[in-house]
Amino acid sequence: TGLSRPQRILKAVQKNATKGNPESVIAAIDHYCRHSEWAMNVGDEKGLILDSVVTEVNPSTALELGTYCGYSTVRIARLLSPGTKLITLEFNPDYAAIARQIIAYAGLQDKVILVEGPSGDLIPKMKQQHGIKSFDFVFLDHWKDRYVPDTKLLEECGLLRKGSVLLADNVICPGTPEYLKYVRNDPRYESRYFKSNLEYTKVEDGLEKSVFLG
Numbered sequence: 001t002g003l004s005r006p007q008r009i010l011k012a013v014q015k016n017a018t019k020g021n022p023e024s025v026i027a028a029i030d031h032y033c034r035h036s037e038w039a040m041n042v043g044d045e046k047g048l049i050l051d052s053v054v055t056e057v058n059p060s061t062a063l064e065l066g067t068y069c070g071y072s073t074v075r076i077a078r079l080l081s082p083g084t085k086l087i088t089l090e091f092n093p094d095y096a097a098i099a100r101q102i103i104a105y106a107g108l109q110d111k112v113i114l115v116e117g118p119s120g121d122l123i124p125k126m127k128q129q130h131g132i133k134s135f136d137f138v139f140l141d142h143w144k145d146r147y148v149p150d151t152k153l154l155e156e157c158g159l160l161r162k163g164s165v166l167l168a169d170n171v172i173c174p175g176t177p178e179y180l181k182y183v184r185n186d187p188r189y190e191s192r193y194f195k196s197n198l199e200y201t202k203v204e205d206g207l208e209k210s211v212f213l214g
């Protein structure tokens with residue numbers, strides 16, 4: 001029945017972007033998703049907020065939950081200093097296969113470790129599998145009902161340290177009410193809401209930035 005949406009996004013990148021140029025990959029995806037068909041990338045507007053937080057944190061270790069086609073993976077990895085790694089977790093093998101190709105097209109495959117599987121199983125293995133002591137930065141963009149359990153799991157596994165920054169997408173649309181309650185009521189987190197719009201639309205959405213105080 002033809003190509004999937006992620007496959008069509010990959011084709012748009014191969015047609016309109018320049019190999020090894022992450023900015024052109026980001027622009028090609030945004031143009032396609034704004035003018036041809038909507039897709040659940042963090043997008044250009046929220047992407048600028050993501051860029052500013054990543055630049056401010058300048059993480060040595062970063063984790064992304066929910067790769068999808070790799071759009072935010074490319075946005076984050078392009079800003080990382082040499083020698084730092086972004087680990088991105090993806091549950092859906094079809095999404096992962098497309099993301100690998102888009103990340104490689106951007107020339108960022110050496111900065112990204114894409115791991116396939118459920119976050120609940122993979123997070124407890126981070127230390128032993130990837131030699132991670134703790135994450136400086138975590139981008140939450142996967143299933144919205146996994147934000148709270150996975151945040152608690154990161155805490156329990158000792159993967160957060162004083163100053164670790166969590167940035168969560170979609171806290172308004174589709175919405176993560178439990179997560180907002182959790183990070184806004186727990187004294188161990190200092191949270192701030194960045195108002196924006198759902199990718200490629202005029203619908204309100206936003207990012208919640210939460211600093212773990214240890």
Ligand SMILES: O=C(NCCc1nnc(-c2ccc3[nH]cnc3c2)[nH]1)c1cc(-c2ccc(F)cc2)cc(O)c1O
Nearest residue numbers: 040066067068089090091117118119141142143173174
């Ligand atoms: O569902 C979303 N994102 C999640 C995809 C995903 N991609 N990968 C996972 C995964 C799930 C378990 C996992 N466990 C380990 N990795 C995992 C990855 N989940 C999402 C949905 C919307 C959206 C808004 C308005 C609408 F009308 C319809 C849709 C907007 C967004 O920005 C999103 O991020």
Ligand SMILES: [Mg+2]
Nearest residue numbers: 042141169170
């Ligand atoms: Mg999202």
